[in-house]
Amino acid sequence: MAQFFALLAWYWTDGLPFSDTSGIWTAYAWDFVNGEFYRPYFEETGYGGSRFMPLFFILLAGMMELVGIPSTAGAILTLLIGFCFLLALVRLMQKSEVPLSTAVPFVLLACFSSSFQLAHLEVRSDLLASFLNLIALGFAIQGIKKPTAATWIWMVVGFVLAWFSKITMGYGWVAVSLYLLFKRRIKAGCGLFLVTASLALLLWEILQTASGGRFDGSLATYFLKETSWNSILQVPFWFFKTALSDPFFLMLLGAAFWTLIVLKPLRGTFAEIYFWITFLGTVALFAIPDTDSIHLIDLLAASLWVLACGWSSQFKNRYPTIAILPMLMVGTLLTLLPGVDSVSNHFKQNGRPTFQDIGGIIKKLPATAGPVLSENPLIPILMGHKPYLLDAYSLRVLSIKFPEISQNLFNKLEKKQFRAVILTNWSPISKEFPFESMAQKKSLSGKAFYENINFPERFLSSLKKNYTLDEIVYPYYIFIPRSFPDNTIVFPAMDLIGR
Structure with a gap:
């Protein structure tokens, strides 16, 4: 893990984001800094159109104004959000009555996932959306246990902001609504769903107005993606193929399945429902051709949450190192395999743009x-x-x-x-x-x-x-x-x- 952080420090010293997608996010922020919010998808001065919600590039634009160098601003924002993601996952586990001494070791396992590692070499919204979703889930647990108006408001705001960062980020919102319905809290479940959906639609209209009517046109690309029956039938294959490129994630996912299906310490809990909703939603994303491994991060967080809660429930918070150390040893070996797309292997195979x-x-x-x-x-x-x-x-x-x-x-x-x-x-x-x-x-x-x-x-x-x-x-x-x-x-x- 220390090698991961050392490599990140070395990479961003003079490196640039390794994907063209990062350049697209930076271009949106560049436009925003220069007074243009969602350019038309076709004009004589260039070609626009994309699939992205605006919160991340608005934050990136603010960081660019502070730092002055677009690539440096992207690096700082990405690393900051990645750190906040880990803190939010620790907070979520603590809200689930997992002690800090157990939560921290489980959360740090995320750093061995190549999907999580490579997300820190890009400048894009996925980590931000996941972080905001985790924050909202923490408020959801509070609201489920001790409902207060403030808790529910912060939860809804968190879910809407997560969607404001990534249009497919709806796992938490749907999971909370379903959990409340399963617990026969029909009014609360339906109310949460309708309020969140209404705020999302209102925000959509605000964005459409703020962009001079260009928001819908810009996002046309997302709704024109070529998902077909053939690609839908191939979903399990593409999901598994992508997961194989991150064997440490696959190990954690398998452990989460074993915890829920065999040990069954979390039956009927909110953590279990959220895991299955996130699993199904993540797999469904692979109906879109060429979906990459960064979309596994939400399922990675859900798996770690289930593992920490399951260990805490099954073994009463005793000896978390018994579970952690074997995973760390296996994770270290897996990230060194030649075919694994880890940060180290990425550098060896491709170098870095500077x-x-x-x-x-x-x-x-x-x-x-x-x-x-x-x-x-x-x-x-x-x-x-x-x-x-x-x-x-x-x-x-x-x-x-x-x-x-x-x-x-x-x-x-x-x-x-x-x-x-x-x-x-x-x-x-x-x-x-x-x-x-x-x-x-x-x-x-x-x-x-x-x-x-x-x-x-x-x-x-x-x-x-x-x-x-x-x-x-x-x-x-x-x-x-x-x-x-x-x-x-x-x-x-x-x-x-x-x-």
Whole structure:
């Protein structure tokens, strides 16, 4: 575990978030700092559209104002929320009558999960939503035991804020409502459900108004996801495949199943109901193609809660180290396995993007007029520019419903209006055959990544026709026009924000 914290400190000293998704969140915060709340999904100055609720990027925008450097602000906010997540889980266990001496060791087991580790190398809302949900669950336990108006209000506020961070975060709210119904507290259960739903709808309308009517359009991508009967039938396979990449999580999940099904110390308790709701909800998320392991974090927290409560109930809080030490030993061994996507293995396999990499990209870009089309929006942000492309995934999905969007992109590529196109690929590609190599890039589900996940159909063929690979600053690949128009305007070199 000490290695995990040491690696985090080393990574964020000069590193950048390793995923393009982090760049999208940073771009939303950049827009917010500059007075734009949810850009349109299509306009002449760029392409918008995404799947994200706003609380996290509003907080990130505030941190950017304080710190001044977008990537540093993201790192600070992510690490702070990760620490608060652990504290909230300890608090939840204490509210469940698990003593601190038992709660802390169980909570620290989360740090051995590669899903939890890798969440700290990204800048996105999942940890925030989970943290707020855990806080609300703590108030829920108080409200169930000793109902007071203040407790119920704070619980509802917590659940709404969790949803305000991540649109699929409804496990706690649903679990509390069902628990109250099972306990024949019909009025309280229905009331909680209706009040929370009403506040969520009210907040939706406020966001729609505050964004100038762009909120619905921006989230269109989320509701246009290509979930099919085939993907629904494959849910158990994709869930299990993703869980296998985090064997320590899988071990904790199995232990939670054993606790609930075999030992049965928590039958009918709120912790048990919440676990099953979270399990079903998490598995259902994998009906959406290419769902990644960061979505396992809520189920990780639920498993640890069940294990701590089960141990406390079964063994009267005695000798928690009897359970903890074997798990720590197994967890340490599992995180060292070659196939495990831990922080350590991620560094060994991929390295890390750094400020120096972005500085190298800036030096390689042609100093001409025109925007940069970057798959990772963080790159133009660090150049001091508004990203022309917000989300390459949204661009593809929206292009299916609105073909004029992809046609606009292809026209710009044909006219060579982008002075550079920058793609991200963690797998080294052939410089002699870059487009063929890019076509071989696979998504988590095994599909061709480009034109099936990011960017619309025919993107690579249009790029190949009009652009050529100029430089590689791993993992970024810089494509420039095969020829520049005669009226090309040359600009002086730019500086990198934060350096």
